[in-house]
Amino acid sequence: MTAIQVQDLRKTFKVQKNREGLKGAFADLFKREFQEVTAVKDISFNIPEGEICGYIGENGAGKSTTIKMLTGILVPTSGSLTVGGYVPYLEREKFVRNIGVVFGQRSQLWWDIGVIESFQLLRKVYRVSEQDFKKRLDELVERLELQELLNRPVRKLSLGQRMRCELVAALLHNPSILFLDEPTIGLDIVVKSEIREFLKDMNRQHGTTILLTTHDLQDIEALCSRVIMLDDGRIIYDGGLEDLKQRWGTGREVIFQFGKATKLQQLEHWTEGMPVSWSAENDLGAKVWIPLDLNVSDVLGRVVGQADITDIKIIETNTDDIVRSIYKSGSAEKPDESADGKDEEEVIHV
Amino acid sequence: MSSLETKKSGRKLLLGAYIDFIRIRFLTMLAYRVNYYTGILIYSLNIGVNYFTWKAIYGEGGSAGAALGGFTLTQMTSYLAVSWMARAFYFNNLDREISTDIRDGSIAIQFIRPYNYVMVKMMQGLGEGMFRFMLFMIPGMTIAMLLFPVQLPTDPTAWTGFLVMLFFSFLINTQINVITGLSAFFVENNEGMMRMKRVIVDLFSGLIVPISLFPGWLSSILKLLPFQAITYLPGSVFTGQVKGVGIWNVLGIQIFWFLALLIPMVWLYHAARQRLFVQGG
Numbered sequence: 127m128t129a130i131q132v133q134d135l136r137k138t139f140k141v142q143k144n145r146e147g148l149k150g151a152f153a154d155l156f157k158r159e160f161q162e163v164t165a166v167k168d169i170s171f172n173i174p175e176g177e178i179c180g181y182i183g184e185n186g187a188g189k190s191t192t193i194k195m196l197t198g199i200l201v202p203t204s205g206s207l208t209v210g211g212y213v214p215y216l217e218r219e220k221f222v223r224n225i226g227v228v229f230g231q232r233s234q235l236w237w238d239i240g241v242i243e244s245f246q247l248l249r250k251v252y253r254v255s256e257q258d259f260k261k262r263l264d265e266l267v268e269r270l271e272l273q274e275l276l277n278r279p280v281r282k283l284s285l286g287q288r289m290r291c292e293l294v295a296a297l298l299h300n301p302s303i304l305f306l307d308e309p310t311i312g313l314d315i316v317v318k319s320e321i322r323e324f325l326k327d328m329n330r331q332h333g334t335t336i337l338l339t340t341h342d343l344q345d346i347e348a349l350c351s352r353v354i355m356l357d358d359g360r361i362i363y364d365g366g367l368e369d370l371k372q373r374w375g376t377g378r379e380v381i382f383q384f385g386k387a388t389k390l391q392q393l394e395h396w397t398e399g400m401p402v403s404w405s406a407e408n409d410l411g412a413k414v415w416i417p418l419d420l421n422v423s424d425v426l427g428r429v430v431g432q433a434d435i436t437d438i439k440i441i442e443t444n445t446d447d448i449v450r451s452i453y454k455s456g457s458a459e460k461p462d463e464s465a466d467g468k469d470e471e472e473v474i475h476v
Numbered sequence: 477m478s479s480l481e482t483k484k485s486g487r488k489l490l491l492g493a494y495i496d497f498i499r500i501r502f503l504t505m506l507a508y509r510v511n512y513y514t515g516i517l518i519y520s521l522n523i524g525v526n527y528f529t530w531k532a533i534y535g536e537g538g539s540a541g542a543a544l545g546g547f548t549l550t551q552m553t554s555y556l557a558v559s560w561m562a563r564a565f566y567f568n569n570l571d572r573e574i575s576t577d578i579r580d581g582s583i584a585i586q587f588i589r590p591y592n593y594v595m596v597k598m599m600q601g602l603g604e605g606m607f608r609f610m611l612f613m614i615p616g617m618t619i620a621m622l623l624f625p626v627q628l629p630t631d632p633t634a635w636t637g638f639l640v641m642l643f644f645s646f647l648i649n650t651q652i653n654v655i656t657g658l659s660a661f662f663v664e665n666n667e668g669m670m671r672m673k674r675v676i677v678d679l680f681s682g683l684i685v686p687i688s689l690f691p692g693w694l695s696s697i698l699k700l701l702p703f704q705a706i707t708y709l710p711g712s713v714f715t716g717q718v719k720g721v722g723i724w725n726v727l728g729i730q731i732f733w734f735l736a737l738l739i740p741m742v743w744l745y746h747a748a749r750q751r752l753f754v755q756g757g
Binding site: 198243 | 485486487489490492493496497500503504507581582584585587588589590591592664749750751
């Protein structure tokens with residue numbers, strides 16, 4: 127079953143143009159000028175039930191706008207979408223009972239009342255029976271360790287505590303689809319990993335479909351089997367995270383520290399005939415770039431026997447670098463194959 | 477069968493949630509009740525200033541029972557007192573709350589919940605109204621009676637009529653507030669509209685000057701507008717200007733406006749959904 131189906135989805139906003147200066151402001155009084163801004167440009171994707179999908183892109187790429195259309199908040203300009211069997215904006219009130227939403231930047235709890243009172247109110251809003259509610263709440267409270275927080279007013283919670291409560295609030299009615307818009311923003315590492323663990327468990331135990339946007343790629347690495355990458359309102363990559371790494375991660379880097387001064391020419395001489403490239407900061411340290419199809423151990427073998435090595439570090443291109451370079455180039459197409467290794471390296475590591 | 481039952485109990489739960497919104501707002505207001513003690517003082521001062529102004533206008537004739545626009549001085553005083561105290565009940569800041577929700581983008585949170593946003597807002601307004609009724613209007617009225625020659629109606633129909641109409645005052649005023657608040661969807665800054673609305677409601681509802689004292693042409697225009705239904709009509713019932721069958725007529729006017737204002741309110745809400753632009757991405 128497909129949980130989320132999106133076809134040629136588009137959202138255009140009319141934005142008021144403010145003309146410059148006093149004269150412009152005066153002209154604006156009488157005739158406003160509008161500018162059309164297309165935030166999401168004909169995107170299509172399907173997310174099967176039970177998948178955790180990461181939705182990433184730079185600020186202003188259109189992530190939040192998509193999430194807001196998927197959750198029924200915004201009405202799309204054109205295109206079709208079905209989420210959990212509903213067209214979100216048409217049957218909003220029925221539809222939202224099957225989804226949970228967490229906006230990392232906005233609270234959905236009521237500021238002035240106690241946490242448990244907020245939950246009770248949500249129970250009624252979502253029409254959850256007393257038994258189901260109790261069972262579910264106990265489970266969530268225990269899992270997220272909220273026991274002491276329940277009677278506190280929301281305004282007295284720390285961000286980490288609040289975010290855990292937000293998750294409970296979004297899950298009390300046992301939604302089959304969960305939307306998370308930057309759920310780990312501003313949280314410390316401990317809370318972040320707690321939340322990731324919790325989400326993984328949720329997905330495993332209840333088969334909850336999760337779509338999350340984030341700027342923290344560790345969220346993606348920890349949770350998502352699939353990534354959709356957005357740039358300027360268009361999807362530029364849709365597929366597995368591993369594929370992305372393999373397509374973009376063009377090589378590894380090994381950093382050597384030497385006990386005795388070792389010249390760059392010497393190093394190059396040892397690895398002669400290999401498509402590697404060396405660079406050195408001084409005589410006691412050097413870096414070598416090794417393309418993917420070459421074994422690191424082969425290169426190491428040639429160096430280790432000859433030089434006096436005090437330390438070796440192997441660095442794989444990490445996701446951050448990959449994504450950064452994709453954002454920069456604005457396309458997930460792999461750089462030109464014919465270009466030689468050195469150029470590629472520069473594209474990726476700059 | 478069972479699905480019908482779950483549907484029914486579901487609806488009951490949602491109703492329970494709406495009632496909770498009244499309760500929670502009431503309790504929140506109670507937590508900040510100290511703010512309201514100053515409110516009572518300000519309203520009493522307003523009544524006092526108006527009372528002495530009118531006393532001066534009536535002059536010598538006041539104590540002799542001369543009438544202005546159908547009001548004797550005693551009736552005018554009672555009208556003033558009850559109008560200000562009624563305002564304590566029907567007044568709320570829903571317009572500001574709604575436009576803040578829209579402008580800071582927290583409206584998004586409202587739309588992911590399976591309830592009607594406008595309905596929730598009205599319930600919160602009612603919770604606020606009930607708080608003000610009990611902790612503001614009743615003690616305030618008592619104080620006003622001690623300070624000024626206010627005459628309470630002796631006829632029980634005037635009392636029931638007034639209380640029913642007071643509730644409709646709340647509904648109509650709240651509808652106007654919701655409409656003003658929702659306009660923030662369409663104009664970037666509706667601050668001016670909110671201020672204008674406030675002045676118009678206070679002036680045209682007859683809070684400051686009873687409608688019958690406006691010049692003929694203006695008062696006949698005002699009688700075609702919904703504002704008089706907020707203060708002037710219930711005030712007239714309370715002071716005995718309108719009696720007997722007349723109460724049904726003025727109640728009918730209120731009900732008419734309540735129904736008529738539903739149309740722009742619902743239309744605006746739906747139009748707003750189409751062009752909703754959530755601020756802050």
